[in-house]
Amino acid sequence: MNSNVTSVKLVLLGEAAVGKSSIVLRFVSNDFSENKEPTIGAAFLTQRVNIGNHTIKFEIWDTAGQERFASLAPMYYRNAQAALVVYDVTKPQSFIKARHWVKELQEQANKGIIIALVGNKADIIEDGEERKVAREEAEKLAEEEGLLFFETSAKTGNNVNETFLAIGEKIPLKNSSSANDQHHDTNNNNNQRIDLDNNPVDAASNAPGCSC
Amino acid sequence: MKSFERRPSVAERRSPFVGSASTNNTPTPMVVPHLAGIEDPVPETTPEKVDVLIAGTGIVESVLAAALAWQGSNVLHIDQNDHYGDTSATLTVDQIKRWVNEVNSGKLAPYSNAKLYVSTNVGRNYKSRDFGVDLSPKLLFANSDLLSILVKSRVHQYLEFQSLSSFHTFENDSFEKLTNSKQEIFTDNNLPLMTKRNLMRFIKFVLNWEAQPEIWEAYSERSIYDFLTEKFKLDKAQTFELIFSIGLCYNIETVTPKALQRIRRYLTSFDVYGPFPVMYSKYGGSGEVSQGFCRSAAVGGATYKLNDKLIDYNPETKIATFKDGSKVTVMEKVIMSPTQAPEGCANIPKQQFEIHRLICIVEKTCNQWFADGESAAVVVFPPGSLKSNNTQVVQAVIQGSNSETCPRGTSIWYLTSAEQGPRGEIDLDAALEALENSLLRETSQDIVNDSDIVQVGPEGQTIINSVKLGQSFKEYVPREKLNFLMKFYFTQHTSTPPFNIVASSLFDMQDDNRLIPGASDNGIIYTPMPSAEISYDEVVTAAKVLYEKIVGSDDDFFDVDFEDEDDNAMTNNPDYENAIASNSDEDIAMGDSGEPVGEMEI
Numbered sequence: 001m002n003s004n005v006t007s008v009k010l011v012l013l014g015e016a017a018v019g020k021s022s023i024v025l026r027f028v029s030n031d032f033s034e035n036k037e038p039t040i041g042a043a044f045l046t047q048r049v050n051i052g053n054h055t056i057k058f059e060i061w062d063t064a065g066q067e068r069f070a071s072l073a074p075m076y077y078r079n080a081q082a083a084l085v086v087y088d089v090t091k092p093q094s095f096i097k098a099r100h101w102v103k104e105l106q107e108q109a110n111k112g113i114i115i116a117l118v119g120n121k122a123d124i125i126e127d128g129e130e131r132k133v134a135r136e137e138a139e140k141l142a143e144e145e146g147l148l149f150f151e152t153s154a155k156t157g158n159n160v161n162e163t164f165l166a167i168g169e170k171i172p173l174k175n176s177s178s179a180n181d182q183h184h185d186t187n188n189n190n191n192q193r194i195d196l197d198n199n200p201v202d203a204a205s206n207a208p209g210c211s212c
Numbered sequence: 213m214k215s216f217e218r219r220p221s222v223a224e225r226r227s228p229f230v231g232s233a234s235t236n237n238t239p240t241p242m243v244v245p246h247l248a249g250i251e252d253p254v255p256e257t258t259p260e261k262v263d264v265l266i267a268g269t270g271i272v273e274s275v276l277a278a279a280l281a282w283q284g285s286n287v288l289h290i291d292q293n294d295h296y297g298d299t300s301a302t303l304t305v306d307q308i309k310r311w312v313n314e315v316n317s318g319k320l321a322p323y324s325n326a327k328l329y330v331s332t333n334v335g336r337n338y339k340s341r342d343f344g345v346d347l348s349p350k351l352l353f354a355n356s357d358l359l360s361i362l363v364k365s366r367v368h369q370y371l372e373f374q375s376l377s378s379f380h381t382f383e384n385d386s387f388e389k390l391t392n393s394k395q396e397i398f399t400d401n402n403l404p405l406m407t408k409r410n411l412m413r414f415i416k417f418v419l420n421w422e423a424q425p426e427i428w429e430a431y432s433e434r435s436i437y438d439f440l441t442e443k444f445k446l447d448k449a450q451t452f453e454l455i456f457s458i459g460l461c462y463n464i465e466t467v468t469p470k471a472l473q474r475i476r477r478y479l480t481s482f483d484v485y486g487p488f489p490v491m492y493s494k495y496g497g498s499g500e501v502s503q504g505f506c507r508s509a510a511v512g513g514a515t516y517k518l519n520d521k522l523i524d525y526n527p528e529t530k531i532a533t534f535k536d537g538s539k540v541t542v543m544e545k546v547i548m549s550p551t552q553a554p555e556g557c558a559n560i561p562k563q564q565f566e567i568h569r570l571i572c573i574v575e576k577t578c579n580q581w582f583a584d585g586e587s588a589a590v591v592v593f594p595p596g597s598l599k600s601n602n603t604q605v606v607q608a609v610i611q612g613s614n615s616e617t618c619p620r621g622t623s624i625w626y627l628t629s630a631e632q633g634p635r636g637e638i639d640l641d642a643a644l645e646a647l648e649n650s651l652l653r654e655t656s657q658d659i660v661n662d663s664d665i666v667q668v669g670p671e672g673q674t675i676i677n678s679v680k681l682g683q684s685f686k687e688y689v690p691r692e693k694l695n696f697l698m699k700f701y702f703t704q705h706t707s708t709p710p711f712n713i714v715a716s717s718l719f720d721m722q723d724d725n726r727l728i729p730g731a732s733d734n735g736i737i738y739t740p741m742p743s744a745e746i747s748y749d750e751v752v753t754a755a756k757v758l759y760e761k762i763v764g765s766d767d768d769f770f771d772v773d774f775e776d777e778d779d780n781a782m783t784n785n786p787d788y789e790n791a792i793a794s795n796s797d798e799d800i801a802m803g804d805s806g807e808p809v810g811e812m813e814i
């Protein structure tokens with residue numbers, strides 16, 4: 001693989017229906033659908049972004065709806081290097097939830113995670129409808145907690161790419177794809193992860209388990 | 213028996229030609245489009261109607277949920293806990309404290325006799341969250357049905373696996389490191405020529421044992437020990453290694469065919485992904501794997517709700533009622549882990565077998581037990597090797613901090629016995645003492661200058677020869693004491709006999725529509741509690757049996773293919789899946805095709 005590619009796990013957090021999945025869809029395929037039919041998924045979505053002569057490959061984990069009943073698993077946050085905490089600029093409640101998610105990330109996620117606070121559905125305001133979360137309030141939260149901040153619209157695409165680019169620019173290049181620096185007590189032969197996508201060495205096989 | 217029409221899968225329902233009547237009736241394998249991970253805008257309330265309700269997020273339930281979700285069933289998956297995993301959970305120290313209280317107040321019927329010691333150091337020098345302790349520690353064979361489903365479903369992308377190649381047999385108060393590759397067995401200079409020859413003969417045979425009934429038929433009801441010593445003239449030492457370290461059997465009486473299959477499991481898993489037979493997942497074992505399948509199920513459309521408990525199910529109205537008062541109509545089946553049973557339940561299958569577990573966190577690394585670059589090992593205490601004069605093995609899985617389940621400078625020891633009754637706990641204590649003494653001996657400063665015992669490795673690291681240590685320092689009583697950060701003991705009850713995988717009769721028994729008047733759980737199908745088995749071998753079997761009960765057939769169990777979404781996809785090689793998923797024993801190329809066995813010079 002290209003040595004200039006840095007893989008970055010990015011997770012989305014935020015109340016249900018603020019537009020997390022729509023933001024991903026917009027970013028990954030520059031698409032938006034008003035009345036979505038169930039879209040289905042593989043493990044996670046990937047999208048590459050070029051910054052200078054480097055490529056950042058975002059591995060984007062959407063919540064798959066598990067946020068609805070506060071059922072996100074620790075696996076979801078684990079080793080995330082970036083997060084989008086999304087709220088809906090027309091729903092004050094969703095902003096309160098966003099504060100909660102920021103706190104949760106600071107407690108549960110890796111130190112040094114890059115967080116972007118994202119006020120989505122900005123297009124609705126431009127249509128003359130009422131804004132319910134003041135820009136200043138969100139900017140203040142972002143400043144206090146050291147977050148990037150953008151107001152976006154997944155519908156028009158406004159600021160969506162900018163959000164991901166800004167995150168990409170803050171990602172430390174190299175070393176960032178492996179957690180080796182935190183590694184410990186060994187016997188250490190650098191990264192011990194086994195790549196199951198690699199062809200098995202030996203094709204001879206007899207599955208164990210049921211011997212029917 | 214009732215059979216169901218096969219529902220269209222999510223992928224089929226999402227066919228791009230929605231308008232046109234589909235003429236394509238057998239779209240196997242289904243192809244899931246590239247665009248993924250994005251679900252419908254979803255309501256804040258749980259659905260009113262679902263096909264299947266699953267309670268408990270243990271590994272069997274989670275694999276089942278994912279299989280059903282991808283098949284197209286509408287699944288509601290709940291757990292009474294605020295975390296995933298249920299009987300397979302990976303817990304923090306604080307979560308263990310709560311769990312122990314629940315067990316001892318009788319709220320978790322399939323467990324009993326929980327005891328816990330936690331050092332005050334946890335909370336001071338260490339955080340509770342630094343630890344991830346498995347209630348049901350498991351190892352993944354490189355050639356196994358769960359592994360092929362992990363790859364097929366892409367759940368492996370949520371996980372990180374590390375290799376384990378160190379298997380030690382405890383004998384004569386010391387560890388013999390298992391000569392764990394076929395080659396090593398033959399190049400071991402300590403083995404007499406005759407023994408090597410016999411071993412090789414056996415290994416050639418076992419790789420294809422089923423096709424040679426003339427060799428083992430007379431032993432089909434007899435113990436593997438008799439078979440190996442009589443038929444292959446193997447010494448006790450090799451026999452024990454084959455039965456207990458390679459076969460991971462529980463006792464000397466294990467019947468020959470069962471043991472042969474287990475020995476082959478190890479040998480055919482070796483060198484599949486590298487020079488090791490098993491793997492484990494980082495950050496926690498079956499708890500982590502369960503979370504991965506739950507996420508997959510959620511992506512496939514299942515609804516997840518933690519902190520929720522079923523309090524009643526009425527099989528006539530098909531209405532399930534939850535703790536919070538909400539209700540859901542379940543069109544097909546309610547599947548439930550025995551731990552999640554509602555009050556007033558009367559249908560839980562008898563859990564007549566015991567598994568004893570002792571889990572310790574020690575403030576010491578155990579690197580000398582691990583192979584280079586690894587962070588885990590298996591230690592097996594064969595029958596008769598312990599002070600307690602054990603008749604069943606004690607199996608120990610040791611994990612170091614690179615498994616990310618404990619902080620630097622510490623290790624977790626999982627000791628398991630399938631002995632029945634109070635002896636189980638006594639055996640575990642004896643095994644713990646043996647482990648403790650070995651570790652202290654090997655790391656004691658008193659002996660570090662004895663060059664006979666201490667060798668220096670290529671990078672200047674100190675290697676201690678534990679075999680020698682065992683021999684020459686048997687009487688050595690260490691001055692040091694080991695610091696325990698936690699000692700955690702409990703008994704788990706299961707309906708699966710030791711070292712067996714779940715019997716489908718367990719579910720048939722529950723199928724006779726018996727109604728116990730007044731019971732809150734009539735019509736519910738219970739999943740099996742985990743068995744004592746150290747591998748994941750029973751998981752897929754159990755999930756498949758349940759799947760068949762719901763869908764009508766298991767033909768399309770995880771029959772889903774993902775479109776190539778990325779450069780690192782593995783679908784370019786169509787033979788690959790078959791290579792590891794193959795269930796056929798006709799596959800007899802094994803004797804030659806690169807088997808090291810055939811190439812050995814004797």
Ligand SMILES: Nc1nc2c(ncn2[C@@H]2O[C@H](COP(=O)(O)OP(=O)(O)O)[C@@H](O)[C@H]2O)c(=O)[nH]1
Nearest residue numbers: 016017018019020021022034121153154155253
């Ligand atoms: N007007 C407008 N609607 C949006 C925007 N983003 C998402 N939506 C709509 O909001 C609803 C919820 O979006 P979804 O992406 O499913 O939210 P999620 O639950 O956070 O993943 C859908 O009906 C979307 O069409 C946006 O930027 N503007």
Ligand SMILES: [Mg+2]
Nearest residue numbers: 020021065251
């Ligand atoms: Mg969504």
